[in-house]
Amino acid sequence: MSRQAKTVTLSEEERRRLAWIEERGSDWRERRRARTVLLLDQGRSIDAVVAQQRIHRETVACHRDAWLARSFQGLRDLPRSGAPRKLSETHKQVLCAWAKEEACTAPQLKIRLSDEQGVQGSVWRVQRALKEKKYVWKRTRHSLRKKRDEAKFREAQVAIAELVEKSKRGEIKLAYVDESGFAHAQPNRNAWTEKGEVHLITAERGKRLNVLAAWISTGALFSAMFWETTTAAAFAGFLGLLLKSVGGPLTVILDNASIHKAKAIQPVLALLKQQGLTLIFLPPYSPELNRIELLWHKMKHEWMTFKARTSEMLEADVGKILDGFGSDCRMTFC
The missing domain is CATH 3.30.420.10 (Ribonuclease H-like superfamily/Ribonuclease H)
Structure with missing residues (x-):
């Protein structure tokens, strides 16, 4: 059977879940794949989906086949080959400990990671690891709790x-x-300020x-x-x-x-x-x-x-x- 002959037919529950993923999903790839499946369920052809989503024809077909084979699991990326992760879970925990211990910038943490753990990485990778652990960059405050x-x-x-x-x-x-x-x-x-300007009194x-x-x-x-x-x-x-x-x-x-x-x-x-x-x-x-x-x-x-x-x-x-x-x-x- 050719790829063009394959059709996608969804239940109401599947449509509801896919619509939620498309609107609120945390992974942009999953959101795009959910949208592809919903469009195909509406009876649109691969060419129509390609035109609307502006992606390659083969990509649409792959998204469709992954859905037909694995349902919601097909929206997710399969494990890929390639270089191992630069930062292990242990390294991420170490970064979190350092961040709690001292108000360090991402470049400072990158240097410390290289000096003490022997891990070479970018500032972006350090920032991403901390964000993954629910850390945000915000102003510090003085506290007497430790005394x-x-x-x-x-x-x-x-x-x-x-x-x-x-x-x-x-x-x-x-x-x-x-x-x-x-x-x-x-x-x-804090005050709402036009970008590039400074709020002065x-x-x-x-x-x-x-x-x-x-x-x-x-x-x-x-x-x-x-x-x-x-x-x-x-x-x-x-x-x-x-x-x-x-x-x-x-x-x-x-x-x-x-x-x-x-x-x-x-x-x-x-x-x-x-x-x-x-x-x-x-x-x-x-x-x-x-x-x-x-x-x-x-x-x-x-x-x-x-x-x-x-x-x-x-x-x-x-x-x-x-x-x-x-x-x-x-x-x-x-």
Whole structure:
């Protein structure tokens, strides 16, 4: 029987699966072969398929014969002869380990692969191996995780979760406290930019606007802004005003900044303790346990427009967000 006499007849289920492969398949060859089979099922001749897909006549016939012989398995490439793979599975695992260990570029990994493993390959091959292992090239971030005591971190997590549950039941009032500085020029962020251009804003300089804030389990935000340096005395005064504002016993979660534990303010803290203030200090290098850190991030990277500001504009914009917290700007306390 000649190749032209062979016909392709599909069931509804086969048509559905082939249509899915054509639209969403990860391998472009399989997508093209699925399209060929679907066209032949519609009764089109090999010549018509060749004209539509712009591929060789023999290629269409081979795709058809592979389908008739092996069904969906026929869409896939058979093992081919040729040179062995440059990177074995072991080499790929080594690349992944190096990538986790240090922020290396693909050219650096290529050189290291040659020096330490004796494998000669291209930068493209290194990139492809990492992508195959679900690695992507993106910006790094600073982290304190490697410095902290994980056991103490987990203990603090559990303790804070219990305090949050008590606050939800109305047994205690809880607050996250921290301070942050705001500059005239905001932190860099991603922005849609015309190809070949750079998104620029004026690099303003000036004193930082400092903010002390307490995010309370009632949903309120108690804050103070000032242009001076945040000192231990200012912090102790802030705690006194916070306790007076809450009007009763208050548990405060905060980090181990030097101004929070300064010897000079210990008498003030002792007095506030007698009035109902309890301080819970987080383990070192555990900023993510203080939920108010999310407030600073949202203010600087989401709620404040990416632009340069004068001192007056900066104070007005920061003040507007702090005053509108809970109505215009919202976060979930947990």
